[in-house]
Amino acid sequence: MKKKLVIIGSGPSGLVCGISAAKNGVEPKDILILEREKELGGTLNQCIHNGFMENLTGTELASNLIKAAKGMGIECMTNACVLSLSKDKVLTVISPESGYLKIQAEAVILATGCREQSRGVLSIGGARPAGVLSAGAAQRYINLKGYMPGRKTVVVGSTEIAFIIARRIKIEGGTVICVCEPKGAPLADKKYIKECLTPFNIPFRTMHNVTKIYGKERIEAVEICQLDKKGKPIKKTKEKIECDSLVYSCGYTPDVDIAIEAGMVIKRDTKGPRTKRNNETTISGVFASGNAHIIHKSIDKIIKESAGVGINVAKFLQRQANELKEKENEDSAHNDSEDKE
Amino acid sequence: MSTKAYDVVIIGAGITGTMTAFQLAKYSIKTAVVEAGIDVASGSTRANSAIVHAGYDAKEGTLKALLNVKGCEMMSQITTQLGVHYKKCGSLVIGFNNRDLEELERLKTRGETNGVKGLRIIKRAELAKMEPNVSKDAKFALYAPSAGIVCPYDLAYAVAENSASNGTDYYFEYKVDKIERDGEYYVVCSEDKAIKAKYVINAAGCYADEIAKLINDDLPFEIIPRRGEYMLLDKCEGKTAKHTIFVTPNEKGKGILVSPTVDGNTIVGPNANIVDSKADTGVTEEGLDEIANGARRIVPQINLKAVITTFAGVRPTPTSGDFYIQESEKCKGFIHAAGIESPGLASAPAVSEYVIDILKKAGAKLNKKRKYIATRTKDGNCKLFYDMTEAERRKAIKEDPRYAIMVCRCETVTEGDVVNAIHRPISAHTVDMVKRRTRAGMGRCQGSHCREKVAEIIARELNIDISEVLKFSSNSKLLMGKTK
Numbered sequence A: 001m002k003k004k005l006v007i008i009g010s011g012p013s014g015l016v017c018g019i020s021a022a023k024n025g026v027e028p029k030d031i032l033i034l035e036r037e038k039e040l041g042g043t044l045n046q047c048i049h050n051g052f053m054e055n056l057t058g059t060e061l062a063s064n065l066i067k068a069a070k071g072m073g074i075e076c077m078t079n080a081c082v083l084s085l086s087k088d089k090v091l092t093v094i095s096p097e098s099g100y101l102k103i104q105a106e107a108v109i110l111a112t113g114c115r116e117q118s119r120g121v122l123s124i125g126g127a128r129p130a131g132v133l134s135a136g137a138a139q140r141y142i143n144l145k146g147y148m149p150g151r152k153t154v155v156v157g158s159t160e161i162a163f164i165i166a167r168r169i170k171i172e173g174g175t176v177i178c179v180c181e182p183k184g185a186p187l188a189d190k191k192y193i194k195e196c197l198t199p200f201n202i203p204f205r206t207m208h209n210v211t212k213i214y215g216k217e218r219i220e221a222v223e224i225c226q227l228d229k230k231g232k233p234i235k236k237t238k239e240k241i242e243c244d245s246l247v248y249s250c251g252y253t254p255d256v257d258i259a260i261e262a263g264m265v266i267k268r269d270t271k272g273p274r275t276k277r278n279n280e281t282t283i284s285g286v287f288a289s290g291n292a293h294i295i296h297k298s299i300d301k302i303i304k305e306s307a308g309v310g311i312n313v314a315k316f317l318q319r320q321a322n323e324l325k326e327k328e329n330e331d332s333a334h335n336d337s338e339d340k341e
Numbered sequence B: 001m002s003t004k005a006y007d008v009v010i011i012g013a014g015i016t017g018t019m020t021a022f023q024l025a026k027y028s029i030k031t032a033v034v035e036a037g038i039d040v041a042s043g044s045t046r047a048n049s050a051i052v053h054a055g056y057d058a059k060e061g062t063l064k065a066l067l068n069v070k071g072c073e074m075m076s077q078i079t080t081q082l083g084v085h086y087k088k089c090g091s092l093v094i095g096f097n098n099r100d101l102e103e104l105e106r107l108k109t110r111g112e113t114n115g116v117k118g119l120r121i122i123k124r125a126e127l128a129k130m131e132p133n134v135s136k137d138a139k140f141a142l143y144a145p146s147a148g149i150v151c152p153y154d155l156a157y158a159v160a161e162n163s164a165s166n167g168t169d170y171y172f173e174y175k176v177d178k179i180e181r182d183g184e185y186y187v188v189c190s191e192d193k194a195i196k197a198k199y200v201i202n203a204a205g206c207y208a209d210e211i212a213k214l215i216n217d218d219l220p221f222e223i224i225p226r227r228g229e230y231m232l233l234d235k236c237e238g239k240t241a242k243h244t245i246f247v248t249p250n251e252k253g254k255g256i257l258v259s260p261t262v263d264g265n266t267i268v269g270p271n272a273n274i275v276d277s278k279a280d281t282g283v284t285e286e287g288l289d290e291i292a293n294g295a296r297r298i299v300p301q302i303n304l305k306a307v308i309t310t311f312a313g314v315r316p317t318p319t320s321g322d323f324y325i326q327e328s329e330k331c332k333g334f335i336h337a338a339g340i341e342s343p344g345l346a347s348a349p350a351v352s353e354y355v356i357d358i359l360k361k362a363g364a365k366l367n368k369k370r371k372y373i374a375t376r377t378k379d380g381n382c383k384l385f386y387d388m389t390e391a392e393r394r395k396a397i398k399e400d401p402r403y404a405i406m407v408c409r410c411e412t413v414t415e416g417d418v419v420n421a422i423h424r425p426i427s428a429h430t431v432d433m434v435k436r437r438t439r440a441g442m443g444r445c446q447g448s449h450c451r452e453k454v455a456e457i458i459a460r461e462l463n464i465d466i467s468e469v470l471k472f473s474s475n476s477k478l479l480m481g482k483t484k
């Protein structure tokens, strides 16, 4: 199969890239959005809280973008997982409906989003019982499946989603004992504390970390400890807190497996692909956008960047087409002159 | 109710027990394996360094030395037969000064006496070429080309699944608490359950002494639980070391190592601390610091920010210092395979043959089976999607479209892999069982994106509610009921 533009990922970034490329001259029928999950929309689908763009919920924003993309005639394929991307822009894709596919693209946008960092980074002592999970996983259990991962929870980390999940657990009838953050200030904007913790009487403790997990089969308690300025636990402040779940949110990294395998240069600081000003990666014609490029502070910024990437990709494709035409003209001019001789 | 009778009951489904079951499954006798845990490899076999040691560590003339060298030689054949990842990556013991060099020379001589082939002392220049990241202070190394790495629980699953496919019965959550005599049989009981056999093999790892006590036998040594902690690094740091690198050993043992794993990660550890409980597989802050420092001695620039998980295992260290594999003097037909500490994994193939020799001497009649399945299961070696070639992937998806549904993107695990693991002879019916068989949840994000998908598939395939799905044991439910 051949496609002018293939976008990997249908989160807000992928959708906006597609819409913007189409608005800027790429034929919608030449655009294909590939999505691994059953539904389009990416992480937005699990965000039932509002605060997206003009105060929409995540799901509302997703459905608006999906409607817009589909309305323009952009092809979207769900349940389609990209296994790899080669330097010459051949994608290997698997899908239960279409099987094992090879797609040759002229341009590719990596809009694969990000992943939550694992608990290992925190190196918490103790065993590995059930009831310890990431904020994203907790959100999916509660919001998408209707199940509680715990009823008495400690949250560690202070990203937006750490605060949002604390509030959600409380709204769903659970208890949140506290949210703690090893650093001196929250990672997310302070407004989240006001919106998510204060009204629900959930304490927020900076310079505090979970230092131990109790329980072998299911978590039974955690040890919380205050940290000194160097980040070392102050032993005498150790405190054992009973709980049945620990939700962690220690930040995100761009989802770059495809990029690494394709041989792109990954930046040490952002952990995303190195890009030129137009978001083109070190592989010509492959662009990175949204959280797959760099972890953004807000959805607004992702949408702004993605709209720009759509324009840049349209320009790239136009340039390619022009070059091809020129070459053809040259060739035919050449041929013509040969003919004359 | 009549008690089910077997020729042989093996207590413990660690690598010693399962490997013995695998070797026994070639003969036409009836074997059962009973295991306290919910799965194969619930003890030391689950969490260790995963090194197939070459055999220069064990003292000359010990059972350990004999079985280590032989086991290491057998590893290639067994892993090829059953499709288990195994790599002969070689090991290096590095030395920093002349005292270390003397010790390395001693190890080399010992290894040669034990029958290890190809041992060589190398100098700085060659070492630097082999291991660009190794400490500049490392001046020499003992190179053992026959050492390797293997996934310990996968090896245990493979041999267990093969034996189950060949008619061996497995009983899980069967903690043996009483053993009685009934004529020529031993009745092996757990709570209200009982099975009986003419021969019993005690392969209970850390608990082998307690099993001996159940028949009023006393092992001539104590088993001391010594915990070893580990850190596992992301695959992006998988090239930190190309060989298994140790420092020159001291009185405390082989010390902390840095090694690649068969799955492409880097493993760092273990320390060795005596613990109160044989079940204490928790990690500690101090312990992790200790192994981090140990690792920096070997690779000063090691990127410990890339740690994706930490874990610990408990060694069944015998005070005698050697493996103890013998028929009980008091109880005929009762065979102990105890004190199987490191290199118990590397030695397992040879340990199991040794056990079978004792069984024969004790009178067990072993005739080769006519119908024998040589692969993991009757359907072959259950290759994972990740390991398949492009042609195999196309074929797998055509035959079962679930191989085209991605479950774990970090480790490229598909729904087809998960469903296969759930329906194999030893069913993976918990999230961790699926994880260890398929690698779903073992990557960069440690299951934060796939655990719930695995749980949903388990619930669907076993026809239970998702809130009933377990992480690993009966008290480890993933969820705590519905939302409001």
Ligand SMILES: Cc1cc2nc3c(=O)[nH]c(=O)nc-3n(C[C@H](O)[C@H](O)[C@H](O)COP(=O)(O)OP(=O)(O)OC[C@H]3O[C@@H](n4cnc5c(N)ncnc54)[C@H](O)[C@@H]3O)c2cc1C
Pocket: B011, B012, B013, B014, B015, B016, B017, B034, B035, B036, B037, B040, B041, B042, B043, B044, B045, B046, B047, B048, B049, B050, B051, B052, B053, B174, B175, B176, B177, B203, B204, B205, B206, B207, B208, B211, B227, B228, B229, B270, B313, B314, B315, B316, B340, B341, B342, B343, B344, B345, B346, B347
């Ligand atoms: C930190 C560490 C590092 C190591 N590194 C290496 C290495 O690099 N290379 C190497 O070769 N070896 C290594 N080893 C040693 C190796 O892991 C062990 O020798 C090997 O796994 C022992 O296997 P086993 O089957 O004898 O014991 P186990 O794996 O412990 O199995 C015993 C089983 O018996 C079960 N059991 C106990 N009591 C009962 C009961 N009453 N009823 C029913 N079942 C029971 C347990 O649940 C357990 O599953 C290491 C060990 C540790 C802990």
